[in-house]
Amino acid sequence: MTTELQPLHGNQAxxxxxxxxxxxxxxxxxxxxxxxxxxxxxxxxxxxxxxxVQMEDEIGSLAACIGASFGGAKAMTATSxxxxxxxxxxLGYAAMTETPCVIVNVxxxxxxxxxxxxxxxxxxxxxRWGTHGDHPIIVLTPASVQEIYTETTRAFALSERFxxxxxxxxxxxxxxxxxxxxxxxAEQSVAADRPWAAAGNGFQPYAETESLVPPMVRxxxxxxxxxxxxxxxxxxxxxxxxxxxxxxxxxxxEKIEKHRDVIxxxxxxxxxDAEIVIVACxxxxxxxxxxxxxxxxxxxxxxxxxxxxxxPFPERAFRAATANARRVLVPxxxxxxxxxxxxxxxxxxxxxxGLNRVDGEPLAPRQISxxxxxxxxxx
Numbered sequence: 349m350t351t352e353l354q355p356l357h358g359n360q361a362x363x364x365x366x367x368x369x370x371x372x373x374x375x376x377x378x379x380x381x382x383x384x385x386x387x388x389x390x391x392x393x394x395x396x397x398x399x400x401v402q403m404e405d406e407i408g409s410l411a412a413c414i415g416a417s418f419g420g421a422k423a424m425t426a427t428s429x430x431x432x433x434x435x436x437x438x439l440g441y442a443a444m445t446e447t448p449c450v451i452v453n454v455x456x457x458x459x460x461x462x463x464x465x466x467x468x469x470x471x472x473x474x475x476r477w478g479t480h481g482d483h484p485i486i487v488l489t490p491a492s493v494q495e496i497y498t499e500t501t502r503a504f505a506l507s508e509r510f511x512x513x514x515x516x517x518x519x520x521x522x523x524x525x526x527x528x529x530x531x532x533x534a535e536q537s538v539a540a541d542r543p544w545a546a547a548g549n550g551f552q553p554y555a556e557t558e559s560l561v562p563p564m565v566r567x568x569x570x571x572x573x574x575x576x577x578x579x580x581x582x583x584x585x586x587x588x589x590x591x592x593x594x595x596x597x598x599x600x601x602e603k604i605e606k607h608r609d610v611i612x613x614x615x616x617x618x619x620x621d622a623e624i625v626i627v628a629c630x631x632x633x634x635x636x637x638x639x640x641x642x643x644x645x646x647x648x649x650x651x652x653x654x655x656x657x658x659x660p661f662p663e664r665a666f667r668a669a670t671a672n673a674r675r676v677l678v679p680x681x682x683x684x685x686x687x688x689x690x691x692x693x694x695x696x697x698x699x700x701x702g703l704n705r706v707d708g709e710p711l712a713p714r715q716i717s718x719x720x721x722x723x724x725x726x727x
Contacts, residue, residue, distance in 0.1 A: 354531050358493045358523040359426075362452055362516070363388035365500035366424050368534065370541075371450070372398035373423040375412035377405055377431060380464040381520040382454035385426035406431035410438040413449045417442075418575070420567050422504055426452035429471055430461065432478070439513055440479035441577045443600065446511035446554070446562065448542055450503045453515055454523045455630075457708050466708030467520040469630055469681040473688070475515050476659040482597060484604045486611060487515045487659040489629040493527040499656065505540035506611060510603055511561050517658065519681065521631040521710055545571055552582040554596070560603035604660060612662040615654040618644065619669040622651025623727070624720050626677045627666070627690050629655060631710050636679060638713040643720055650720055661689050670694070675723050679703035679711050699723075 356364070363385050366374070374389040390400045399416070403409040406427050413423035427435065432453045442449050455471045457463030475487045486506050490499040500516055507514040545551065545563035553573045554562050562582075565571045574584035579596055581587040587596070604611065618640055619625055628636045633654045643650040653669040655662050670676055675698055678687040687702045694700055703719045705711050 352531050352533065353528050355526060355528045356493055356497075356531075357384065357526050358496045358518065359384035359454070360388050361493045361497040361529060362426070362500050363392055364531065365497040366450070366504065367392045367396060367398070368532070369501045369504035370422045371424050371504065372396065373413065373416035373421040374398070374425065375401045375403050375409045375416070375423070376425045376427065377403050377409050379406070379428045379431045381456055381523050382426045382428050382452060384524075385452060385454075389424075406434040407438065410435045410442070410449070410451065414438060414442050414445075414447050417447045417449050418567075422448070422508065424450040424452065426454070428454050428456050428464070429458045432471060432474065436479040439485075440481060440483055442513040443479070443483040443485065444577050444579075445575050446564075446600070447513070448507040448511055448564075449513050450500070450507055451513060451515045452500070453517050455517065455519045457706075463708045465520070467631060467681060467710055468706070468708070469519055469632065470683075470685070470706075471517065472629075472658060472680075472682070472685040475517050482601060484512050484600045485515065485659055486510070486512055486604065486657065487517050488613075489517050489656060489658045491518070491522060491630050491633045491654065491656075493522070493525055494529040495656065496522065497529055497531065502613075508540045508542040509561070509610075510607060511542060511564060512604065519630045547571060553584045554580060555582045556595075556599055560599050560606055608660065611657055611660065612665065613656040614662040614665040614669075615652075615656060616665065616669040617652040617654070619651035619653060620672070621649055622673055623649040624675045624677060624723060625651045625653055625670045625673040626679065626716065626720070627653045627655075627686065628679050629658060629686065630681075632679050632681060635711050635713045636716050639716040639720065642713065643717050648720060648724055661693070663693055666690075666693055670698070674698060674727055676700045677703060677716075677720060677723060679716050679719070681705055681710065
């Protein structure tokens with residue numbers, strides 16, 4: 349059977365991808381511009397025996413998803429900036445207890461209530477550092493309706509495999525964009541599964557394994573589990589013993605670093621000989637790609653590096669894409685967030701410039717190309 353081409357809005361594609369990936373539980377609270385995800389999940393989940401719950405708020409939404417995940421279900425919630433802020437404590441709990449779950453954040457203008465119907469990219473740093481303490485996190489940043497489908501599917505695969513919360517982060521424009529995308533037939537969908545524990549003597553729910561990902565207990569199979577947000581030993585019970593606490597936290601972080609070859613994903617467009625590399629994500633990256641094409645026609649050697657995995661940032665691919673560049677430009681719909689990571693990785697080896705917009709409108713290709721030409725005049 350051939351792949352089917354369907355016209356879908358971004359948020360609709362997110363819901364369909366989640367169901368195809370095996371999601372059978374969704375808890376959420378309506379919030380612009382992500383509400384369509386909840387609406388579609390309320391229609392799709394009952395058709396496959398799943399459960400949809402509209403919660404009283406975003407705090408309860410992620411809490412319900414964590415509970416459903418511990419009950420054995422693949423679970424997802426969706427929100428926007430204000431709701432994502434409310435979810436931060438539970439996101440940290442999911443990270444500490446290694447509970448697989450997917451959180452979709454459709455970004456809008458902020459802070460506070462901000463501009464609910466306007467695009468922004470102001471949650472990039474919050475997605476990485478929003479909850480307190482050092483914690484593992486994976487954040488994916490699709491830039492098209494097709495990528496919303498594929499990256500939502502990948503979010504479940506990564507979350508289940510590595511027992512970590514995964515955030516799917518995209519802006520309002522992509523969320524409500526209508527594009528024709530390839531949707532694999534249902535029988536071709538491969539739903540990734542988490543590692544399940546087998547019964548045996550001496551079982552420890554957070555024992556260190558070769559992959560650094562402990563197998564999870566399937567409910568009803570007779571294995572005892574103690575779950576707590578406190579720092580815990582391999583037994584699951586709280587500990588303040590420095591060597592045990594040190595290893596417990598480091599394992600959480602190392603399980604992400606150990607598997608960067610699977611987690612990292614990026615796209616480099618015409619970077620091989622680029623003298624100026626643009627680094628962007630979401631709708632801004634689409635404008636940047638058009639700007640690169642125009643600049644090349646005008647004889648300016650520009651390229652685009654686009655992280656699809658925002659966190660952990662694909663450092664090796666970034667360094668390869670900017671190896672021959674004289675300058676780097678970071679356009680983004682915020683006051684300057686992605687640029688901080690780019691500056692860290694370039695470490696002064698080449699100038700890094702920003703291009704920011706915070707008025708609720710996306711950056712246009714011409715604005716980006718004009719800024720590139722302005723920078724090129726300084727070389």
